[in-house]
Amino acid sequence: MTDSPRRLRPLGLALCLSLALPATVLPGLGGAAASPEPETAETTHNSVQKQDRAPRPARVSDERAIASLVRRMSLEQKVGQLFVQHFYGASATTPDQRNVPLYGVATPAEVIAKYHLGGVIYFGWSGNLTDPQQIAGLSNGLQRAAIGSGEPIPLQVATDQEQGPVIRFGAPATQLPGAMALGAGRSTGDSRRAAAITGSELKAVGIGVDYAPDADVNVNPANPVIGVRSFSSRPNLVSSMVAAQVKGFQNDAQVTATAKHFPGHGDTAVDSHTGLPVITHTRAQWRELDEPPFRAAIKAGVDQIMTAHLVVPALDSSGEPATLSRTILTDVLRKDLKFRGVVVTDSLAMEGVRTKYGDGEVAVRAIEAGADQLLMTPAMDAAYTAVLGAVRSGRISTERLDASVTRILQLKWKRGLFAQPYVDPARIDDVVGTPAHRAQADAIAERGMTLLTDEAGVVPFALAGRKVAVVGYGATATKTLAQEFTARGATATALETGSAPTPALIEQAVANATEADLAVVTTMNASTEANKSQRDLVAALQRTGTKVAVVAVRNPYDINALPGVGTYLAAYSYNAVSVRAAARVLLGEARATGRLPVDIPTADGAGVLYRFGAGAR
Template identity: 60%
Template structure:
């Protein structure tokens, strides 16, 4: 088929539809939208489009498809000076066009995710930039974000919120996990985000893990695997967006954060097979589109000392050859210290691709890395065949997920998909099945709230207020004394003084375990202990990691929410008041403080009333 015939056919199939969707949305794209090249969502069409596109791409365009970068700005065309030091151009659209980028990633700190209409407008503008540059090919972008839910949530309300992976593990329902992914994915897709860097497939066997924690479904490999598979199905089969299992070969047993240092995993090969591998194998069996690497040293899998991201034995030997994974391998952010300790940024990019990675995420030195990859191909260090295989995988994914056929979204249709009453109701119901009652020795719960004076204190301005509002809705007379993660002696004294006039106290903690004696966070532990000493009924609510109770074991009443997002805090208010009976079960062991080998509360523990 000639190029003109293909363009005409695809324009009828996709370009007109895209233009119709954009009409009246205020994006200015209705008349300017370039046609898509997809002839139809069929395997033959995919093969034809990918092969034809690949054959007409320049080397620079091929290499560009291997990069996913963050760009600063709330819309595509307004200059933002923060882009200039990174890319030498000012607007997000110029960044996309300069490097023929394969994708972009959204964050709040880049101003990419302010509200659904803005996100949809940015997505449409970036797609227009990708599709309208002078070229023989028209390739839309992967637009990605990390919407794991829970502690890693890039897009907040009015998008529907869920309490995150460990909460879903506490709920034990793969149906709920799939529902959460389906709703999250559908709302992302409506905003033009076609790739979610979720779910987290790490098995959090180390309670001192500073970077994974509640991002993991469980410390038990099988539960984590079941939940990962359910979420992959929810994202991909139900919502039609790309799902990404992370962080291969497994980041669940480290006390080091790879954002700032270089973790070492001491598991044996057999332990890797038993602990770390099952969720990734489940994701692959479910047809996962992408797998993200981990910047850590895993000597039992590769004793070279290189991070897994740069390891051919791990990326190619293990993931590709042994596990038979055929999808895209994407790095974790290349700005993280765990991958930058041994080599310069340009060399890191080449080594990652040579190891078997397909796409490079957030390289901090784009000009250098882009030039280095071009040079590696021209010199033969990376063969043309290897490059083409990587680009083919990227193009196949864009076609399979419908981004080629329909790169634009209809901003006018957001209200019918994002944060709908039906989605919010489902999220509340799912969350109610995750809240875990760990301890109720004094029989304080359920609390008779009508007319009772209740002090809400502890972590989080929004968290304490949301909880107080939830209890007030159940008839309590509430007051709030927020003390943060590092309460001072004065704040503690004020909270204790206020408690003496109350009928009950609810205190929220947030990683109170993550502290040394000299750490300011020890104030959370001091706050709880001094509140207990008042003799008032005290309900402790761990709003993130469930491990906090090990540091105040004399607390008679303890709830775990696994998340401080409003949906989780509203649910715990319903549990405290007795409107909802708790049914969550611990998805991890809670160890004794300072003795990780001794279990204080075991996996599966959970009370109700």
């Protein structure tokens, strides 16, 4: 059951009364009493506007209102604004016992009230993202809880909707290609359109913050955590795409964008979820490779920047991860790059930031370093108590705390949360997954497809009356391809063999291919040692004598580990929109106009097999 928005308190009027503001401060905060009904969700049917609608800078009266609110807040309320936490459950007021070990209370509303949280983050695995109506009801219920817990301050609701392989808000929401596919398409217009569509659909269900775009420059093909989440290995291409997405999210959809992961996660060989990476770039290399996309994001007006849990000795020789480094967050990001927005940490549950300190100390040190928001601490009581204690003892000054709280509240004000915290569920179908959005997504996906070789002469493949064996990684990928082929008159089978196919699955795939006119195999990071058996699968299929087409549905580097492959298409994602586009390319219904946004090294790493820009067939 979701929470009905009909009984929600009108925030505009409540804040106006609490601050005794003049009627001219902001629409919805003064003058006539605000309606008790939820405001209509702002929609974006034409995803990119002809004129940029740059966010309105705060007026003097706005600044005074925020300053007055900060003075009225208790210490507990101020500290609570620094935290963005996950929780379990689909409704704000329905108990979920999984919350109790984390927070000592069972309902999401109680979590918010207990800590005066400044923000929450939604995930599918925590039961927050079932369907659009449920999500909107959850968002409205959480806003009511936040507004009712002390000073009437609305909540930031966030998620990671990068698109491509990182999608939290699934169907019927529009799926779009991810960053590297957009980089392959080379269109800043497509990049902006993708962000505008994504942002407008998030906003329609009450999610006002997206932890995207990824501003990392993926110069390391072996990067275990970024890869296709990056637009490119070239900083100028990443910069232009990041700036476009910031404008799409913020100017077109009025949703907060977050450039990540500062100071740059593109040259790591260690996953910061499980360890602490060290970036060995010199300061000059950092300025040339890693810094430009963040400068571009700041120039475009990005609301937030997310920190990275990694060590960059050239920027800070102390050995502290960037999230805990005052040198990096304050001296470099604030002073050198002149970033004035909100700094949010990456998840504090990741091992990269927990290698030296306990969770309470990590929270305090992140604030001391210059972070404003603490994302997903795994020990809320310890972290909350530690920050309260640090302020009371003077370790964190009141001025330092107020600076972060002020930035957070100013961002909420700028994004309209004080005037319009609730969404209207009746408007969701006008925005989420519309035919217009899906058509744009299909066109964008086609423009990113990169056909590196077709020496086998597969493209275009006439399907009528033919047999096709689809095998490889991804239940969605294999099923979608088989469905696309079947719809065009082929007899198609689908066999999902996973990232590490067993000998039995390889034997079954070979049997399927032997009976077929074409074998299409989807690979996912087959160039890595952990996925070596994917290479065995492709080699076994090649030995059948049946024509074989490889579709790489994650990183494009797989071809360097697949000698003799005659047809190779980089799709950059295993989500349905990208896989459908791959099918259209194989069938000759669409041209693969994408160009590699990275270099693909030779298998031994000594040379380049395919250079940046290859493709566009």
